[in-house]
Amino acid sequence: MLELRDINKAYGEQRQVLVDLSYRLKAGDYVAVMGDSGVGKSTLLNLIAGLDTPDSGEILIDGVAISSLDDDAATQLRRKDFGFVFQAFHILPHLTLVQNIALPLLLNDASFELVEQMLADVGLAGRGHDFPRQLSGGELQRVAIARALIHRPKLVLADEPTGNLDPDTAHDILMLMRQEIKANGASGIIVTHSHAAAATADYVLNLTKHGLQPATSEHSE
């Protein structure tokens, strides 16, 4: 479903981040990417999402090279096929929870009758008309997960989704995310420093200057 071919990315002349990176992600896979700070984990997610372009190489989503798409086409693809979960939640403060979760549906011009159900799925039933300021950090991330999955994306990209949460809440969130990704038949890539978080994925990859390598211990469902 996702194929990376000889991806190179540098920031200026001094800082080469990704070198000849290649990888193939199968549909339904849920993979964790770990690595040292600055090794290019977030860059990799941005490239996959079409938010940044590689210096060379190709990124194919279901056979379509995302780097060959113009901004509008890449945006359309992202809107339809991708879901995002961020470390800093990024919930719009002036919208209610229902409105925040329905954003991808609105962008896709889809009906949002499933929003209440999704709210219930992430444990926030009956709170659809609350505002983000009324929620804890863990609850905010649940909203983010609901938003990432509400439009049935093919691929969920999560960048340190539990970086701002305590271990217990983080564990709940990770399990919820895995459960929802699997329930929706999506693929997922989670970028994290946390071994506990990585352990919730189907398998773990280490990003180094030599590319993406399978980690020594592999987790299976």
Add this chain to the structure above:
Amino acid sequence: MKTASLSRWLMFGEWRAHYVQLLAVILAIALGVALGFSIHLINTAALNEFSAASKNLTGQSDLQVHGKQSMFDEELFPMLVQYQGVELASPVLEFDVVVPEKLENRRDHKLKVMGIDMFRATEISPDLLGVTEEGNQLDGLSDDAIFLSPAAMEWLQVERGDALQLRVGLQTITLRVAGGLVRARAGQRLAVMDIGVAQWRFEYLGLLSRIELKLAPGINHETFKVKLDDTLGEHYFVTESIEQDARVANMSRAYRVNLNMLALMALFTGTFLVFSTQALSIIRRRHQFALLRVLGMTRHQLLRQVILEGIILGIIGSLLGLAFGYAIAATAIHFLGGDLGSSFFPGVQANIHFSPLAAIIFFMVGMGVTLLGTIVPAWEAAQAKPAPALKSGGEEMAISKRSMPWFAIICLTLAMIFTQLPPVFELPIFGYLAIAQLLVGGVALMPRFAAWIFAFLMRIRGQNNSGAVATLVMARLANAPHQASIALGGVLVSFSLMVAMAIMVTSFRVSVEEWLGHVLPADLYVKAASIGDQGGFQLNEQKALADLPGFARVDFFRSLQLILDPVRPEITLMARPIDMSDPSNTIPMTDAMIASTLLPQDVIPIWVSEAMVDLYGYDVGKYVTLPVGMGSQQFFVAGVWRDYGRQFGAVQMQLTDYQTLTEDYSSNTVGLWLQPGTTASKVESVLRQLPFGDALEISWSGDIRTLSLQIFDRSFAITYLLEMVAVVIGLLGVAASFSAQTLARVKEFGMLRHIGVKRRQILALLAAEGGLLTGLGIMLGFVLGWSISLILVFIVNPQSFHWTMQMHLPWGWLTIIAAVMLVAAAITALIAGRHAISGSAVRAVREDW
């Protein structure tokens, strides 16, 4: 449909959370539109009424024949009656008479009198016919009958059958109010008499003002006009109604356009407010927009979203502005009259009419400025890369792109080029464009300027440690000047305009004061009402005045009106004794002058006002022809003088030259210089003891000066009001921008509170930032305002009103404005800051955005 919901959610969410900024933007647009619309409505109402009143006097004639002097010989009339193609010719005598009872009001003591042929006027001007008492139809031809419009009756407090005294030269005549008029416009003061009676009683025997012509059916007006023009020769004009309209419009065009421009300045200031508020709102929402882009909102959708917000604000603001504007116009016209105190539309009672076309235009202008203020920030929001924008700390970098030094330099260069361009349709269009370019360039340069100044101050301060707050203030201003200085767009614009207007008005006022001193050298002036084409004082009366005791010098002046172009108002010809050794002793000359010793031989010199040069091309050294005396006469332009009294042109010549050419020895005005030791009361008593003493209008130079300056101040009162509104809009901009910025810095303040900075220290920090930035804005605003005042004084005024002036800076007034602005901005920053730090510090650092 779904996209519409998203749009609505995003928009209402934002507005709910930041309603102060929302209200400030709407208010700014509304005020700007309201001022522009109200001034337009008032001017249009006054002009339409003035024009309609003028049309009322010319009736339904196809053409009018005028002389180049205000009156011409009635011998022309029989010729026109028989002229082929003329169905009906109607003679008209039109003049103003003094009402002795109203003499205490120097600006309003004259009544317009129309002498018409009652039988011929039935066809052409039926409205002007007098309404006689039933059964007494021929009363209109009585030698004492005068008919008055309702407004005239009310003003004079008379009714049918009452006696009415009017002044003719030095005599007072008594007429009988025989009735009203068939129809007159509301507020139009008018008297109508039989033309023969008017010629006789008011000593205009054998003279006419114009002849109205009704052409036979099927006659081509244009061809007929050309043919009649050729037949009549150079002493007459043949005009159509359209030229009359143009003439009426020309009389006040420059005034109306300048007032409209001034009103639009408020809207222009509002544009900067919209720009700064929208720009800051977009910076604050940078993360939100980045997230929406990540989630799949396209650039176009985002651009559309931000522009849509602007459009809705524009619609609300503009609609409110139209409503306010109508209310302001109705109130102003009720209390100040159609000319807003400027005397440009005398004797009309204007009523405001809602004009859908004007409303649409001003609505579009309001929308236009809102979009102008929105489109650049919207474009930048759409162009921002989502991934970096999701991280904090990039705001200053994003906004720094807007510092645009090249854009500023291009604007300033364009401004310089525009100052060199001539007027368009006799209006200073390029002058105003130059002002707009200067303002836009100045605002665009502000962040760069702020960065230089504060970085420099920071370096100086670097050597000594002067506390946390001062360090924080200087660090922010030096390292992130763009966000801070964007708030000052509105202040910079309004302060610059205020400075420019203050300098221009002061320069004008001081110049007028000096000019009055020059043109009123005598101690007192004595006037008499004109008699026909003659001045009020004949030779025997002049001798009586010259022989009076107590006077060191007595000068006689003769002035009359000439028409040089049928679509322009009359010019004034003034004949007076002029010191030929140096005419600048008598006339307030500009530098354009030929010394008397260098004049060509056998020429008749004239000295023309600046308007004559602009409007008629009467340059120094040129030979020109004027309709003076029998036939047209050639004159030599010997110099140009400054005239603040007659913007449509005036010419001065030696009284002896005038008398030789015309054999007219009468005079309208006498200038009298007192002998030392003579008292005012003694002089007045001596003058009143003359046989014609009661009919004299005596004016002391000091009183004329005071009255003239009062009129000047009244004319400019409306401009002060418009300036104040621009300043209020500027301060609204400060309030909206500072409030937006402090809200955007809630996390920063929360962090500062965590590490031990006290609330009052944060408030001090905000006040200091606001004060320093406003101080800088005032400095730059002063330079900009001074530059704009140069354009107003040396380009806009000469091109609009055809007079030049000298620069004078009102330092005291400028200091007061600057201090008020500084304090107001600091207080505004404080209030905004108090709101921002009122929340919990813990919550502030936890804020998602």
